[in-house]
Amino acid sequence: MKVNMEQVYTSVACNRTTEIADWNAEGLICFGASHSVVIYNTAERTKDPLTVLSHHKSLVNSVKWLRKPDGTCTELLSCSADKTAAVWTLENGQWTVTSTLVGHADGVTCIHGVYDDEELLVYTGSIDSTVKVWERRNGVTALKQTIPLHSGLCLTLHAHILPTHKAILFCALDDHKIHVYTGEEYHKVHTLAGHEDWVRGLDVLDVDDSTIILASASQDTYIRLWRLQKHVEQAPSKGIRVEQKVFSVYDEQWTVKLEAVLAGHEGWVYGVQWQPCGIGESNKKPIYRLLSSSLDKTLIIWEPESSPQKGEGEGAWVERVRVGEVGGNGLGFYGSRFGPGDKFLGHGYNGSFHIWEFNQETSQWQPSVVCGGHFSAVEDVRWEPRHGRYIMSVSADQTTRVHAPWNNQYGSQWHELSRPQVHGYDLASLALVNSTTFVSAAEEKVIRVFRAPHNFVHNFKNIVGDVIEQDGKGPEGASVPSLGLSNKAVFIGDDEQNDADDDNDGYFVPVDMTEPPTEETLMQNTLWPEVQKLYGHGYEVFALDASADGTLVASACKATTAEHAAVLLWETKTWQQTQKLISHQLTVTQLAFSPDSHQLLSVSRDRRWTLYQREEGSNSFAIAASTDKTNGVHSRIIWCCAWSFDGKAFGTGSREGKVCIWSKSNPTETSLKDYGILGKPLDTNTSVTALAFAPKRERNSLFIATGFETGVIRLYRFDNDGWELLKELDRSTAHHLTVKRLSFKPTEEDKMLLASCGSDHLVRIYSVSVV
The missing domain is CATH 2.130.10.10 (YVTN repeat-like/Quinoprotein amine dehydrogenase)
Known part of the structure; x- marks a missing residue:
């Protein structure tokens, strides 16, 4: 006698943490639910769209897609309160753990990864007051560096490959500051001060071969944009100039200045993300968009206005879209992500997903049908x-x-x-x-x-x-x-x-x-x-x-x-x-x-x-x-x-x-x-x-x-x-x-x-x- 069992329905909500969900260009959302990692295929309309992956022994704290330079995603990262992190790889249609990162003395709270050419670099932050750097070469993942955080706890981190093909690491610690690490041994080269409360979200945008913009979201309700670029000596000016700090990155001089402070949220800002490149017409100058989420129950898409002096997309940053919850017993949004096309996602205090899609006929953002479920036993x-x-x-x-x-x-x-x-x-x-x-x-x-x-x-x-x-x-x-x-x-x-x-x-x-x-x-x-x-x-x-x-x-x-x-x-x-x-x-x-x-x-x-x-x-x-x-x-x-x-x-x-x-x-x-x-x-x-x-x-x-x-x-x-x-x-x-x-x-x-x-x-x- 033979028995066939087929999955018809899976219902679950994401965990109540800030960086627990991510969305890739193929329409797949990955998120942490209890001890598991879940893949949600938003394009699936007939079968069960959820795939549950079991590996961790405790609560999953963060899940991130690993985006290759061409935009595809065949790997993802997860970290957990069980003191470990994992690299998941899609092999023959199945998601399997190809690397388990073991070494932290306490729960791993944040994770980020980047591809450096064909090699993979993974960064993990833990309650044990360290950040660890892992390197995968020739299919073998090993610990490359341990960065002691003398200042305390790492709340979130973000790594980026500079145009010079070198890595730079931003760590938001519990001293309200963002610490910048570079070099082969990841020495601290600068500290970005300005926020008055914990920084909970970071994301980096490539502007050109010599300039990047870092967005930081804080519990002080503000978002700050920091422009980092290669230092170019300029003649002294009598006018008012924005203060610039100069620091060394791989034997090159870089400057950082505060580009803008975005004030629109009334509660703690937990998530921030730049709209991924490749969206829109390639022959036009890209319009930079920033998505933010807050405990004030709103999501905001920010965009620079057109400036008569500087041109389109070079003016002051303003709200273009504001959506959110009205009423109910929800307590706001813990994170948000851009999706493929004109879509974006927010995940809330109750573990619920909210997806908005732009309707071309009405020129309005409308909520979409999403999966959901319980956020406790x-x-x-x-x-x-x-x-x-x-x-x-x-x-x-x-x-x-x-x-x-x-x-x-x-x-x-x-x-x-x-x-x-x-x-x-x-x-x-x-x-x-x-x-x-x-x-x-x-x-x-x-x-x-x-x-x-x-x-x-x-x-x-x-x-x-x-x-x-x-x-x-x-x-x-x-x-x-x-x-x-x-x-x-x-x-x-x-x-x-x-x-x-x-x-x-x-x-x-x-x-x-x-x-x-x-x-x-x-x-x-x-x-x-x-x-x-x-x-x-x-x-x-x-x-x-x-x-x-x-x-x-x-x-x-x-x-x-x-x-x-x-x-x-x-x-x-x-x-x-x-x-x-x-x-x-x-x-x-x-x-x-x-x-x-x-x-x-x-x-x-x-x-x-x-x-x-x-x-x-x-x-x-x-x-x-x-x-x-x-x-x-x-x-x-x-x-x-x-x-x-x-x-x-x-x-x-x-x-x-x-x-x-x-x-x-x-x-x-x-x-x-x-x-x-x-x-x-x-x-x-x-x-x-x-x-x-x-x-x-x-x-x-x-x-x-x-x-x-x-x-x-x-x-x-x-x-x-x-x-x-x-x-x-x-x-x-x-x-x-x-x-x-x-x-x-x-x-x-x-x-x-x-x-x-x-x-x-x-x-x-x-x-x-x-x-």
């Missing part, structure tokens, strides 16, 4: 019940997100369509009651119930092409009062509600969408109204599940006593607590209703599972079976559980690496009663953190997806002959940190869809076919 992911038309995920980034396929003229591609909940606590669990209602749990004692507004149902039909049934029209949307955590319903046409109250930041505005929304729209206009709060737990709610018939919700919280480890049952018509099920001694880690809604399974940190049976004709449950120290099989925490699609068996997975399948068997006098283990346990020797049964059976076999603490996902077949491994997705194709949840699309089709989420911020969907 994804704790849970669930399919829409019955039909599986969308998935919903919750994360420690305090958001709940809806992902669905966008069906357009090019085909079908998954995107984030809605953000029902933007919370103030890290979210932990999720349960969908029906197509339009879900409950979520966070690091609080309250369970919150949400219902889809009319605007979501309307836009879902426009984008996906599928109709979600809704009981009555209900509210149009929702908004969040300032200083509040509850989404407040908004009814269009209700004068009392329609007036934008003073307590609403970013009031909801109905949006008619035919394509996936932008980040601003997601944060402000795709919330779902909160319809109920459920109180009853003494500590933070940790696990949730809803019955397949939509009548019940089960919940459990963090606990160290039997009283607090009780499972609470809620009836969904009135949202009243109907029962308190006491069995476990410690936190219940996962809950699962059987497909027929007649049984409820709980697993716990106390190494036990308990099965509750629904009493005939009521919503009450009683303990039908449980494990104890004598028959439990599991010797460590049971992290996960799942039911087979027909409800005849269930599985449990634990920290010591065992997966057990349980079913009805001969009655016993033990706590198992009518239940027993099927066959032998699967022993993986790796902590099992997620389980899911495929919605089909072939030749009396069960197909079981297992997720591990290592990030690996495996698909097994289980039958009377035991366990058979059918497919393994390693860290490079699955997750590079703990798999938190696996979930199969509930409909039985030739190609099954498996959703997964993990601590690495990723939500993924795989197409699974059994041959």
Whole structure:
């Protein structure tokens, strides 16, 4: 038997650092997401445009393309808090690490690389107060020089090959100054002083064979342009002259003077980039453009005005384009990059991408559809019940997100369509009651119930092409009062509600969408109204599940006593607590209703599972079976559980690496009663953190997806002959940190869809076919 698994969807946001994304002329964006490097093909409109590369052991701090003199990019750089940097090379269509740069004593915070003829020079800055220079010759990369930074921490650096084919290095340190290093042994030759706060962005532009311009962006809200050129003796002048400093570069005299100070941002300026050469008509004098990004929620493109005395592009620097976010809870931009053609990118505090493209017809800059995702660990992911038309995920980034396929003229591609909940606590669990209602749990004692507004149902039909049934029209949307955590319903046409109250930041505005929304729209206009709060737990709610018939919700919280480890049952018509099920001694880690809604399974940190049976004709449950120290099989925490699609068996997975399948068997006098283990346990020797049964059976076999603490996902077949491994997705194709949840699309089709989420911020969907 053969199993094929194909990646359908990947959702993730970039890390919250300044130089975490870069864009090349081929339309590929590289960025760091958790411990991984991601390649985003912006030209891909049908398949999954993201490729996740796993190598680093800690958070990725910076990613940069290596641009060859002809503008092509077949290599990139990454650096990480794991004290290393890496050179990635595209070989036979695959990105592989061809050099690992090891030598820093602490995390590597910034990186830059340049080609010197055919050789490569890489510069890395670290928290250990050094900058290291690496040289690759004849395919071998070695440490060339270590530059001690007596002044302190290197915040960012930029290297450049001068017209004389010699390297010059600019380092922005925590003394607010830019230090210039040249020579074979990289001696400091000059210091550029002027900024009054940390410099966070640097970029260099070639003007001619004897002149370069350095742009520096600072947390003092200003951008400074420094003109460096070969020194030419000039006759003394009686007029006012800009002060010039002379210093030696490779036995040549160079001068530096302050060309301009650009004041337009109102917050810290984190990113600055010159528009790459080669854009525009070659027979004209190039127009220099500079892109900057700031925490004031704006991006600005700067351009020199025409001067009557000096000619076109030689006057004062002015704003040509200003774009950004309006409202919402974003905290501005951490970086920005020019893209191919008339496009540019900004990445924000929430790890979101924003791409603007120039529309020739309207002569306006318009936002484009981009990929997105969570920027912290994804704790849970669930399919829409019955039909599986969308998935919903919750994360420690305090958001709940809806992902669905966008069906357009090019085909079908998954995107984030809605953000029902933007919370103030890290979210932990999720349960969908029906197509339009879900409950979520966070690091609080309250369970919150949400219902889809009319605007979501309307836009879902426009984008996906599928109709979600809704009981009555209900509210149009929702908004969040300032200083509040509850989404407040908004009814269009209700004068009392329609007036934008003073307590609403970013009031909801109905949006008619035919394509996936932008980040601003997601944060402000795709919330779902909160319809109920459920109180009853003494500590933070940790696990949730809803019955397949939509009548019940089960919940459990963090606990160290039997009283607090009780499972609470809620009836969904009135949202009243109907029962308190006491069995476990410690936190219940996962809950699962059987497909027929007649049984409820709980697993716990106390190494036990308990099965509750629904009493005939009521919503009450009683303990039908449980494990104890004598028959439990599991010797460590049971992290996960799942039911087979027909409800005849269930599985449990634990920290010591065992997966057990349980079913009805001969009655016993033990706590198992009518239940027993099927066959032998699967022993993986790796902590099992997620389980899911495929919605089909072939030749009396069960197909079981297992997720591990290592990030690996495996698909097994289980039958009377035991366990058979059918497919393994390693860290490079699955997750590079703990798999938190696996979930199969509930409909039985030739190609099954498996959703997964993990601590690495990723939500993924795989197409699974059994041959």
